[in-house]
Amino acid sequence: MSAVDLVTSGAGRRRIGPSLTTRIVIYGLLLLFAVIYLVPLAVMLLTSLKPLDEVTGGNMFALPRHFTVEPWARAWDEARIGVSDTRGISGYFFNSVKMVVPAVLISTLLGALNGYVLTKWTFPGHKLVFGMMLFACFIPFQSVIIPMAVILGMLGRLGTNLADLTGWSFGLGNSTVNLVVVHVIYGLGFTTLFFRNYYATFPSELIKAAMMDGASFFQIFRRILLPNSTPIFIVTVIYQFTNIWNDFLFGSTFAAGDSAPMTVALNNLVNTSTGVVEYNTNMAAAIIAAAPTLFVYVIAGRYFVRGLMAGAVKG
Amino acid sequence: MATLEISALRKRFGTIEVLKDIDIALEKGGFLVLVGPSGCGKSTLLNTIAGLEPISSGEIRIGDQVVNHLHPSKRDIAMVFQSYALYPNMSVAENIGFGMEMRGVAKPDREKAIASVAKTLQIEHLLDRRPSQLSGGQRQRVAMGRALVRRPSIFLFDEPLSNLDAKLRVDMRLEIKRLHQATGATIVYVTHDQMEAMTLATKIAVLKNGELQQVGSPDEVYNRPANIFVADFMGSPAMNFLRGAITRTDGKRHIALASKDALPMMIPIPASADATRLNEGDQVILGIRPEAVNDGESVDRNARSVVRFSANVDIIEPAGSDTFVVLKIGGKEVTARMRADADVRVGQSNTFALNLDKAVLFDPTTTCRI
Numbered sequence: 001m002s003a004v005d006l007v008t009s010g011a012g013r014r015r016i017g018p019s020l021t022t023r024i025v026i027y028g029l030l031l032l033f034a035v036i037y038l039v040p041l042a043v044m045l046l047t048s049l050k051p052l053d054e055v056t057g058g059n060m061f062a063l064p065r066h067f068t069v070e071p072w073a074r075a076w077d078e079a080r081i082g083v084s085d086t087r088g089i090s091g092y093f094f095n096s097v098k099m100v101v102p103a104v105l106i107s108t109l110l111g112a113l114n115g116y117v118l119t120k121w122t123f124p125g126h127k128l129v130f131g132m133m134l135f136a137c138f139i140p141f142q143s144v145i146i147p148m149a150v151i152l153g154m155l156g157r158l159g160t161n162l163a164d165l166t167g168w169s170f171g172l173g174n175s176t177v178n179l180v181v182v183h184v185i186y187g188l189g190f191t192t193l194f195f196r197n198y199y200a201t202f203p204s205e206l207i208k209a210a211m212m213d214g215a216s217f218f219q220i221f222r223r224i225l226l227p228n229s230t231p232i233f234i235v236t237v238i239y240q241f242t243n244i245w246n247d248f249l250f251g252s253t254f255a256a257g258d259s260a261p262m263t264v265a266l267n268n269l270v271n272t273s274t275g276v277v278e279y280n281t282n283m284a285a286a287i288i289a290a291a292p293t294l295f296v297y298v299i300a301g302r303y304f305v306r307g308l309m310a311g312a313v314k315g
Numbered sequence: 316m317a318t319l320e321i322s323a324l325r326k327r328f329g330t331i332e333v334l335k336d337i338d339i340a341l342e343k344g345g346f347l348v349l350v351g352p353s354g355c356g357k358s359t360l361l362n363t364i365a366g367l368e369p370i371s372s373g374e375i376r377i378g379d380q381v382v383n384h385l386h387p388s389k390r391d392i393a394m395v396f397q398s399y400a401l402y403p404n405m406s407v408a409e410n411i412g413f414g415m416e417m418r419g420v421a422k423p424d425r426e427k428a429i430a431s432v433a434k435t436l437q438i439e440h441l442l443d444r445r446p447s448q449l450s451g452g453q454r455q456r457v458a459m460g461r462a463l464v465r466r467p468s469i470f471l472f473d474e475p476l477s478n479l480d481a482k483l484r485v486d487m488r489l490e491i492k493r494l495h496q497a498t499g500a501t502i503v504y505v506t507h508d509q510m511e512a513m514t515l516a517t518k519i520a521v522l523k524n525g526e527l528q529q530v531g532s533p534d535e536v537y538n539r540p541a542n543i544f545v546a547d548f549m550g551s552p553a554m555n556f557l558r559g560a561i562t563r564t565d566g567k568r569h570i571a572l573a574s575k576d577a578l579p580m581m582i583p584i585p586a587s588a589d590a591t592r593l594n595e596g597d598q599v600i601l602g603i604r605p606e607a608v609n610d611g612e613s614v615d616r617n618a619r620s621v622v623r624f625s626a627n628v629d630i631i632e633p634a635g636s637d638t639f640v641v642l643k644i645g646g647k648e649v650t651a652r653m654r655a656d657a658d659v660r661v662g663q664s665n666t667f668a669l670n671l672d673k674a675v676l677f678d679p680t681t682t683c684r685i
Contacts, residue, residue, distance in 0.1 A: 205400035208367050209461075213414035214388035223413075227404035 048072060048284035055279045071280035075269075075288060079281050082257075082268045089285050091258065092265030096245060097292075099176050099261055103183040104240045110184065111191020111236060112229060116221050118192070119199040120207050130196060136189025144186075145253050152178045152254060175255035182254060183244045190243075191236050198232035199225070234303040242293045262289050318343045318501045319364070319469055324373035326356075326363060326525075333359050334525045337373070341518060344499045350512040351522035352548070358473060360522070361505045365394050365471055378468055388417075393462035394471040397478065399454045401446035401461075408433075408442040411460045432464045452483050459494070472504040476511065488514060509549045513537065521545045539587065540675065543682040546602050552639060555608065555649045557601045558679070561593050568593065570601060570676075574645030582622045582669065588676040588685045599685065600677040605639065607673035608651035610659070611666040620671040628659050642667065 018026065047055055048071050050064040058065075077088035117123075118130050159172025171177040202225070210220045226233075251261040260268075266289045270282050319341040326334035333356045341347045349357040362368040364375060366387035375382050382390045393414075401410050411432060412425045420428075433439045436456045446454055455475065462470055472491070476484045492515055495502055506512055512519050512533070519536045521528040521544075529541035540546035546554045558573040564581060568590070571579040582601070584590055593599070614621055629648070630641040633655065640651045640659055651667060659665055676685040 203398060203400065205396045205398050206402060208365075208387075209394070209396060209400035210402070210413070211367070212365065212387045212392070212394055213461075214417040215413075219417065224402055224404075 044283045044287055048280050048287060050280055052276070052278060052280055071278070072284040072288075074278070075281045075285035079269055079278070079285065080272050080274070081265050082272070085258075089262065089265050089269060089288065092260055092262045093288065095176065095255075095259055095265075096262035099179045099183070100241060100244050100292075103180045103187065103244050104237055106180070107184045107187035107191050107240055108233065108236045110188055111193075112195045112226065112233070113221065114188070114192040115195025115197075115199045116225055118196045119202070120204060120225075121217070130192070133189050133192050136186050137193060138189075139186075141186065141249055145249070148182060148250075149253070152181070155181070175259040178254050179250060179261065182250050183240075183247065187240050187244065190239060194232055194236045194239070195229070198229065202228070231303055234300045238296055238300055241296050245293050318345070318378060319347070319503065320374075320376040321360075321364070322374045322376075324360075324363065324375065325371045326359060326368065327371045332525060334363070334370075337527050339520055339527070339530055341501060341503065343501055346495055346502045346504065346515055346517045348504045348506060348512040348516035348519050349522060350506055350509060350519060350548070351528075353507055354524075355522040356525040357505045357507075357522050359525075361394075361471055361473055361503060364469075364503060365392060366390050388414075391468045392471055393465045393467040393469075394473065395458045395462050395475045397474040399446075399458040399475075399478075401454060401457055403446055406443050406445060407438065407449070407457050407460075410446065410457060411464050414461065414465055428464050432460045435463065436460050451479050452487060455479065455487055456490075459491075463494075463498075468501060470500050470502045472502065474505055474507070476506070477508075491515060509551065513549065519549075521548060523548075538673070538675075539684065540602075541684055543600065543602070543677050546675065546677070546684075550604060552605050552650045552652070554602045554604050556677075557603070557644060557647055557649070559599055559601055561595050561597045561599060563595055568595065570599060572601065572645045573647075580622075580624060580645060583620055583671060585671045585674040585676060586620060587672075587674065592685055593676075598679050600679050601674055602677060603649075603669060603671075603674040605650045605652040607670040608649060609668050609670065610651075610653055610657055611668050613654055613657070614668040615670050615672070618670045618672050622669045622671060623666055624669070625664050625666050627664050628661050631659060631661055 017023075043060055046061065046064065049067055049069065050058070051066050051068050051070070054062075054065060075089055077090050078086060079088045080086045081089060081092065114133070118126050155178070156173035159169035159174075162172065163169040206224055207220055210224050215223060246263060247261070248263045248267065251264045252267070255261060255264070266285055269285055319339070321337055321339045324334055324337040325332065337360060339347065349360055351357050359368060363370045366382065366385060370383060377390055377392065401407075402413065405413065408426075408429050411429045415425045415428065429442070430439070433442055436459060438453065438456050438460060441449060441453055441457070446457065449457065458475070475491075476487055479487060488511060491504075494500070495515075504511075504515060516533050518530065519533055520530045521536060523544055529536055529545045531539075536545060537549050540549065540554075543556065547556075559570040559579075559582075560573070561584075562569055562571045562581075568584060569581045570584060571581055574580065584593065585601070609615075611623055624644070626642040626644060628640055628642055632639040632641075636655060638653045638655055638657050638659070640653055640657070641648055642651060642665075643649065653659065677683065678685055
């Protein structure tokens with residue numbers, strides 16, 4: 001037993017912490033808010049597992065008497081989306097995946113590159129440039145829709161011309177590509193902000209050491225900076241994934257019909273006015289629509305808090 | 316021929332001149348220590364040699380090549396950083412080999428070089444570890460390994476010991492000295508610690524506010540400081556400074572030390588001073604190191620010029636190996652370094668001796684040594 005143990009052990013030590021009443025209040029409140037948060041999800045889950053007659057006739061909170069996954073199957077590949085389409089939401093789900101993956105990766109990598117330049121290769125006026133990039137964080141997206149539509153239209157015409165010349169439009173004019181472009185542009189403000197703040201605390205001596213070791217601009221980025229950016233990388237990916245996956249405004253504006261993303265399809269499914277409202281199918285579709293973001297949070301959530309803290313302490 | 320030659324170097328940040336007309340030359344195998352208080356420009360000077368900071372004017376030569384506009388990696392130098400700057404995502408071996416990898420050295424050659432450096436520094440058992448799994452001293456060794464493996468013509472050290480605890484610092488200091496003796500490397504070393512400067516250097520450059528105060532061997536800088544700043548900065552406890560004026564008594568010129576008492580203490584002009592430059596009535600500042608102030612018995616027997624006097628002891632600071640005694644001469648506090656077992660008591664009068672062989676004179680207006 002060391003001298004320190006001798007001093008601190010024994011009867012004189014009392015447990016420090018809130019009293020019993022305080023604890024009951026704290027846990028009671030936490031429980032209350034957890035319930036408030038979870039009730040809608042529980043209702044959705046229960047409803048999606050009931051046959052339709054049970055939904056319309058029974059209690060919202062009742063457990064399913066005839067357990068069924070049929071509404072899930074229906075939502076996935078039979079539900080009526082819009083007027084003519086009865087192939088379910090599966091196609092739109094993959095539309096979203098095709099849009100979200102490149103948009104998240106490109107905006108995150110560009111944000112990392114911006115953060116690297118804005119902190120380690122500063123140039124005169126870098127603060128002004130960063131300030132202007134932050135506009136993308138604060139600008140209301142409704143205000144950019146029309147100018148964006150004009151620009152996308154120009155890109156589309158360029159794509160047509162390129163297709164005439166080379167036989168390939170380089171993806172310009174394709175609505176998924178359009179959405180990727182829009183999300184990358186409006187995601188850059190946040191991703192740059194995240195990485196800039198993270199790299200501001202990154203020791204510059206490492207960059208100098210790598211320079212003396214003969215590493216080039218991109219070698220330093222790839223070999224030194226990126227491998228040490230895991231927490232902020234995960235934060236940015238979660239943030240971007242959630243935002244882009246859940247986006248409705250750009251999706252409904254710039255992608256129509258078969259190429260619409262999941263959120264738009266869900267809206268169309270729920271708003272279908274022909275026949276009976278299939279609440280169970282709608283609920284299943286809504287859960288499917290929310291699942292990827294939930295999945296990302298569960299997988300990477302523990303990094304999320306850590307990464308936010310890492311960026312928050314300094315910079 | 317000098318390995319490193321800095322001539323008329325100037326560095327400006329905007330309108331602020333942080334390095335003013337620096338001239339230093341370092342021969343091959345030399346150990347140059349740049350020392351000065353924080354903000355004196357010593358780290359900036361090192362960064363300009365490394366190429367991490369551009370210079371405003373002047374010239375830096377390494378070997379026979381002007382390197383002003385060369386990229387840091389092309390200057391044939393290696394640097395050990397204050398924070399060691401080890402890449403956290405790489406193992407020790409990868410850290411040491413990164414520079415070679417960037418220069419496209421083949422893997423077998425790289426491994427051979429890493430192994431030989433690891434052997435020199437006794438870090439062979441650490442090669443697979445990450446920097447986060449190493450202690451401060453081990454990180455220091457790895458940082459030196461990363462520099463050594465390049466076999467550069469100059470090593471740059473930027474306050475490499477300042478992050479270590481006191482004991483480890485002394486160990487690593489010895490280690491660096493041993494490394495220098497064993498490899499004959501040319502080293503430029505930045506520190507704010509005058510003790511490190513004295514023990515390591517073959518040549519010390521003292522800087523203040525971006526101006527070079529003195530360049531010389533440790534002995535020169537310590538015993539013949541160019542000005543009051545250098546005298547005060549080097550040595551701990553600091554040199555004692557006493558004001559006085561040149562007077563003539565008994566046909567000989569003396570220094571009358573300023574005093575609040577009626578009778579000023581008269582002492583001969585130290586041999587180190589250029590007496591021809593002194594006139595009667597000139598104001599001077601006498602600088603004398605604590606070890607040259609002693610009790611009557613233990614004063615250096617070979618000293619040619621000794622002044623004895625008695626004074627009251629104000630404060631005693633036993634330091635184990637020595638005892639520091641604070642006394643007053645003419646109302647001004649003076650620190651004496653005495654034997655550990657010196658027989659002194661606070662408040663008692665004692666006989667002290669000034670060894671004037673070790674004393675220097677300064678001009679109070681220019682602060683330069685006379």
